[in-house]
Amino acid sequence: MSISRRALLSSAGLTLLAPLTGAGRASAAPPASGAARRRTASFPGDLAVIPDPLGLTGTWSRTTDGGQRVVTGAERNAVALSEQCIAAVAGYAARITIDPGSPYAVGSLVVRATPDGSAGYAASLDPNLRRVRLFDLATGRDLVPAASVVLSVGTAYLLEIAVDGPELTVLLEGEQVLTARDTAYGHGAAGLHAYNGTVVFGAPGLRSVTTDATGWTTDSGTWTATTLGWNAQAPAGTNCLAMASTRVYDTACQADVRIVDPYAVATLLLRTDAQGTSGYGIQIDPNQKRLRLYRIDGDITLGTYDTTIEVDKVYRIRIEADGPHLEIRWQTDFITPDGYAPVITAEDSTHPAGQLGVLAHNGSVVFEEIAVTDLVTDLQGWSTVSGGWTPDLRGLRAEGDGALRIAPFPGGDVLIGADVGPAGAATAGLVVRADAAGAGGYEVRLDATGVRLLDRTNTTELGRAAPPVRPFVAGGTYRTEVRALGTAVTVTVDGVEVLTATVARTGGSTVGLAATGGTAVFQEVRARTPQTYYTDTYRPAYRYTRLASHTSDPNGLVRHEGEYHLFHQDSGQWAHAVSTDLLHWRALPVALPVSDFGHTWSGSCVADTDDASGLFGGGAGLIAFYTSYHPDKPGGNQSVRVAHSKDKGRSWKWYGTEPVVQNPGGPDGGWDFRDPKVVRDDERDQWVMVVSGGDHVRFFTSTDLLHWAYRSSFGYGAWVTGGVWECPDLFPLPVDGAPDHVRWVLTLSTGAVRRTDGSAAEYFLGDWDGTTFTTTNTAGTPLRAEAGRDYYAAMTFYGLPDGRRVQLGWLSNWDYAFSAPTGEWNGQIGIPRELALSDEGLVQRPAVEIETLRTSSTTVKGVTVRPDSANPLAAVRGRSYEIEAEIALPVTGAATEFGFRLRTGGDRRTVAGYDVGAGKIFVDRTDAGVCDFTEHFAGRTSAPLPLDAVDGERRLRIRLFMDTSSVEVFGGDGRVTISSLLFPEPDDQGMAFYAIGGEARIITLTVHRLRGVFRVTDSDPEPPETPVGGAFRSGGLGELTVVPAGHWTTTGAGRTGVFDRDSTAVSSTEYGDLELTTQVRFGGPEGTSGAGSVLLRASPDTADGYAVNLDPNLRTARLLRRDGGRTTVLAEVPLLVRTGVTLPLRIRARGGRIEAFVDGRPVVDVTDTRYASGRIGLNVFGGRAAYQDTFVTAL
Template structure:
């Protein structure tokens, strides 16, 4: 076959054409050194030229036939005219190097081999750099379209010869060299990040071991002023000559408001390391913050004239790792200095200065007079789920507030425009927007791949209008007005645009602003536009409508966020027709509003991290009469929150206040000191948090109750600003274990006793074993205006919810009909942020109405029931009645099913021949849906205490939720591993006369079941059990059975409940794709302790767990040597490459250890520990599970370890000598004679760790 003929096949398979900009370089055009040619006739070589590379996780076949070779390479076979692709979990984005040898087999001379990078997990999109001996060319093309990114380079190539293909990416720049000779240097914006892999076409191709190096930074476009910069596995190293500066500047970004950080590791005694900001492209003008160990100081200076703007004297140790952060906003400059990575400090600036010489510019790095290493360079900017951004016009720069788009330099009437070519046609777009007149801003969906056309939502704050427009024709589709309390100066406003089929609707700050027809679907693109000035965009997401609020395990009718962390409810308040739900999201108050307690609309973050500290939990009230004096005679909301400053002892937790004059849309802090100071003083270290404020009508005063570790403290006020401590409650016998948190205090009438009222004091505790991780407790009593007196003694603290997952509950202030309505966080401090839920994490209970009942023989008890509004979600009902069931009966609920539903049931147990218990099965799956081969289901068991086989150890009249086979349980230790993880409580029943004679015991229950939770309520409401569960979406069955006798199903109703947020009822179709890849190790059979998920992947034997999980050998050794390639973070399991929705929005981190001479449970061992979070390598000794920071660490050394990088690790114990080598260099050695023999283990801590090519040698 001729080369001309095969060229036609190649074009058909891979496409032809050109897009992007680039140059083809032949050997004569660029010197082999790839340095810039004098006079600027050729660009400088990438900053990663000459950098070392590391191994990476094996590629896994997507198509074609792939065989791993003994040297780590791959042999690929693609069928004629077909592609073969294999993808690694290794990701690269901003700046990276990727290299491998490519050899086309002489037996298939028309084959093509390629390196794939920034690719989708299925190789459907991304870049490919090819070796094509048939056409004698090196080519760079787009996998999605087959288009050339730059014209191919003509190079004489032979089959049977291996060519070293070396790809360097740096932002939009793509540089391809072959055998050290530059061939293509292009600029293209299509893909900002993705996987690396290998690709073959039309035959057999052999690849040598692929290797990679990435710069750990989110900035790019690096220009270096010398050859002393090297990207390594442990950081970006600059080695400056004596007395000279060496700079590297990231020229792709030039923010005005800057927030930039880097970890700095000065490795030479007299060297200086610095970060640059607002710098020019050469780094010779702007600002710098330097770390000078020799002088013992930080210094902030203006670069061009070396003018010192501020200094901070501090001890700086050579070879230690520090985190340096700089900020610039207008003329205000600041330097933050973090010296502790375990207990973070550096929240307050070490240096502040005012200088207006430079208003914007690049960030960069500097080494002086020796070596300095940098890692984790991060510029604060846009938080977005989208990639593939392209700038069509205008200025688009990262900014501490997000992304700033501006029409700078554009002709009048021309929009600044930035777009993503493809997202979805039916789409939900959400973002936070700050734009002020005369500028306008727009969101565009359904645009063509080139960014043209589409349906536009344009916001004009000056005119107060919102317009939907067809951009292709200019037709106005619908118009509306900007809602009140929106677009004040500096205000972030939550925009949500939903386009489905022929309809479009937009919310602004939770209020519908416009609705009407949508434009035609010209494409599935997404864009942002600005006209007439500048605008700020943040938290930009665009989801396929079918996937919106439809992540794995995401609830149908419980509150959750589309992405982010939802935890403690804060500031629950009703005001002027709206329920406000604030809640914790990583030390900030997230915000949503509703008119019915069920359908919630997201708003921007209300209280972010502030200058005084993070904004932890608290409450809010309506100041209807302006008792605070903050509202000029009007009314508004006042919020009380815990301020936590990482620099102070235990955060110096104190109560601060903020107020809102615009229905909670914007907030101002009450100036001055805290409204309630930490009891330990201005620098006190007490646990002192979670203020709950309520109104005492009897005394006409405000009451604040604050949790203080082992007690609660009461304060009173008449003006909400000045508070007086009056009393405390708790201490001693009241304490059940764990820190007291999240109190509530409210008065309720006693049902059936006119005029009788009692105060309820509520708190949550955790996280210790006596509370099973967390608990919700309360007592009733009286309040005399200054102190609380309980009705009961400390032995009678009551459990508000007996489940594992009801914590930090809080009631609403100001509900207009007088109801007391409460919401709780459905989680437990044993696994608070560990659920395997992907981009979203955390959900709240259904709103519960509380009442107070006097139970004969028991006393006052809280009763809970779902709010009546919930009944409005019922869409269909299946029911059965009067069904007698024996242990051999068929399942009477076999015809019922549901994923999100309500079960209301009454069961009768006859006095004669009655069952010893009964069980409801919820979310029941196929017979083999668990790992043990049994059916998935959550079991609701009632122990009657009668019958022929009454269970032992369970009190009569006890209800238990057993999630031991409910679904996923390998996420954490104390979830469903043993019976101790079940939840049980006494359950009320009623004895009545039976129709056929005798009596029967009647038991009622009501279960609210959702995608990942069960809330169970007792017949009289005084018992409740709340549990998280993680069943497969396909597990939707129900069952009912008895043991030891007969029971009668008096009635059962299964109400299907409508979704309140998602737009489609279809759940995700699969939970976990099958693991792929092979783990190579000689560990032999191993036991996993105490739990966790370990599986073979392309990265090796990979463990994922929220705490310590260890795969322990059964063999024991005395002298032993373990060699492995280890990496941390990345994909949580092998199949996740194809299910990115299951990966947390901020990815997986993790640390890990190799255990030597370990006991069978891993509680005693030498741990060779690598921790990228702490930038530290250690040898520590654990004995009987005890870690003493002062005595257990035998040796440690700072190392700029990073997630997503593979390291060669060697750990050895020979006699008393323990040694550690990293990438072939000994970094630790110490003697210890405590442990003489034991097992070998591979460990993960708080994330993911993977071990490949594990070789254990030693003597037993």
């Protein structure tokens, strides 16, 4: 795992939630006499600009005031959608005018719409029928009876629809006319809708509060939703309270907060009553310079933390409540994140459950990102049928007898999975194919006796199985998956298929979660149709990926009791999957999550079959050795810790409280020290651990797997030829299979530096004498284990019974490790490779298991190909296949280059070939497809590979494995490998064999089509019709040139850049003194993040000049100066910048004075005279940024 990834994880800090809040000692006081609680039907505040709605149907044009005019056909609908997302809490408004020329027309505001505008909520004005409606776009169903209102055509009416969780309120000219409760849609796009004529909409605007808590009410004071947070203004000496109806037990709640007035106090409330008069509060008090955790009823202090709290600075506060145990975490820095360890810990059992809220006392406080732990799911529209359901620290908590919660899922065929935790419940499980009310269908139940499949219509038991791996007990978490496809229902629990039944009913309307007889917890609930299950555009067919989330470093590869275990990194924790054949992997719950010790970074796992550790009572089990990284400590204080499992890796326990191998710098040491790999040294009856130290590796030995002794180090100096050393592996291999000629191989990955193209895989050959590794390599001349750019953190399996050495690697590169345009999933694991040694060095061949995926084959033999020859593969198409070929060159007239053009379509192709003059095999992805998401992706990768001389010819044997978004090439029987990611179009399925400059003879060439291991359908999903186009309104910029690279388009949000690092669209015009105004927006509709800057007085290459930088991740506005590419921070102002909101930005530069204003608030006022004139630049960094209405005026 690389330094850059570690920095990324560290910077994420507490971003799983986002809080900050506080209050004065009197914060728990009830409202003043006569004060009334008021439901926040419409959050007061100025309307923020949203990205332009783009028409899907109808004829739309933008009006001069920023609105939209639409003309529909007779009795036709027209829809336009903005990329603006509306989720839990927001108010959306616009003025609507029905054109007098079409008096029967209807105009509507749309919220929480699907990407194609076919579903969502709509609030409409209908002058003809004199009514205001609130209805479901998909069905036309009125949520409540329409309100009778006299409306006139030609008159502009202000219509607003406010959402607060399932509560929807419609206001006309500020007066509430409709209110409804509906759960069908939880999030989606904002838009406009018209019917049967011409409608004019004023500029639509948004008020929003970033929170996933719902049911908000406010009490006294003033609460104002702004683009820079939810501003609470409490009069002197009084409280200003906002309470959510969200009820919680065990939970984590957090918020970002900025205290504006020096004597104001902010409070985050948890487990309180509806009035906030009992429960718990954590106060942030700048005047008393402390945090205070207290029980509100009785005003009892449970703990304090003394700290300087600055006015106008952004902080993040988090309270975790787990039973009686309370912890407070406090983040004071977003650039160098802190706040991982709790600053206050307390025990109090007075209030096991309650609501949450925020409170300001005696002044102005701004809250942002008020969040609470909850269910992770890709379903929306959840509703409770019975029982109690509350957000929980571990997901979603169910209580009561017969608890049932359902979500819409029409169609019947479904693949649904969840982590099910029967935390005291008699039964817990999943429901499929129920009707709209949750009745009927089929239920999978986990109980003490095992797994049951029930027909809920008549309570018939369709199947029963014992627990496949371990007993079902309270506190356990069991991955449960149900596949209901046609008449077959298949159930998998703990990674083992346990039941299959034939059923009669194949239709349904909902899926659900069910529990009886107590408490259960559900997490990671994901449901897909066959058409959306592992069918994403770039989803590999036979390489491992997560359904959602990240896949990076393989960790803990081990075979134990008939199963292969693949652990891998996923955002600083160990994800887990099991297989019986190295190909078909079944997901399990996260094995090693983040903990109080820190993040669980890369490591390894062994099977302790003889209980050498004493952890298994004479039996066998798994022991995981992982890198513990604590974000608050210097360098993370990287150390080696242990976890162990007695049930085939399904549950894990931490071993002890201290590392088994401490950081070389001690308990506070900041040395690089990570990625422990443990192997067995049978000859000396010991275990060996090799750990990366950045520029070296360290070796340790043990006889019991728990007590380790340092033995030696290897590396330093000339041995280091690339970036930091990471992910070492150590193992013996016989040379050419001779058991009496064994060498030891030390492999490692390096990154991230440009001179190795971002990352590299190296190996050392040598000998191991039980304490010291001695190499026969030459210092300064590394041996490359992989010639391609995309093979990192490769690791071999422990415990294979047949003596094979099988390796898996992460297909990525630290130049763009998490930048691939794949959406909800990111990262894939290469095919399993079997390693061997020859006299020439390391040899890698595809594991034989992959041959079982072959379906049909096409073979070409004895064909000579010249530059003008017909393509011998013209009739062969595919996305996922294997090619085996042997190619010969004649003594005279030979080709200068030959090979394969793969995944061809239009101008796109990936070339895998051989350059005869250079003597190199290569992969060229210059024209493979999408490559502008990062700077260093396109291009050719090559490696020396001499051709074999056979019967007077020169021959090449090549074997390659093409998949949807990757290719692995094995040349010369595995002497050279090249692995590359690719992002072609789905229909790019052509292939060709070519020769340049002469002829090449195909001795034999076979294309094997390979079946997928995850998909359940061969058909691709039909992409939804979504809005396209947009306009960029600007003046004074001239032509824009992108530097150094990046993907820039025009969208409804304006000029929009997407890039993983800095990308700038630079103006052709130059300015000295200037005023610039723009609307800037970060992130995207798909939930991406991003930051950006407006450059001024910049050089054409952007190496010099100034930049006004806004960064939602760092919560800052900054003025930067660039001098020859070096950056100096001239000013830094904490600011609650967030993604998904459009911010007005104004910059004025006159002489040496530079000023910047965000949403009218002055944030920068600096004098600097280094640069007097230069160009303007619109910049994106690390995601997506968009600029609209960008105008520059010379002063």
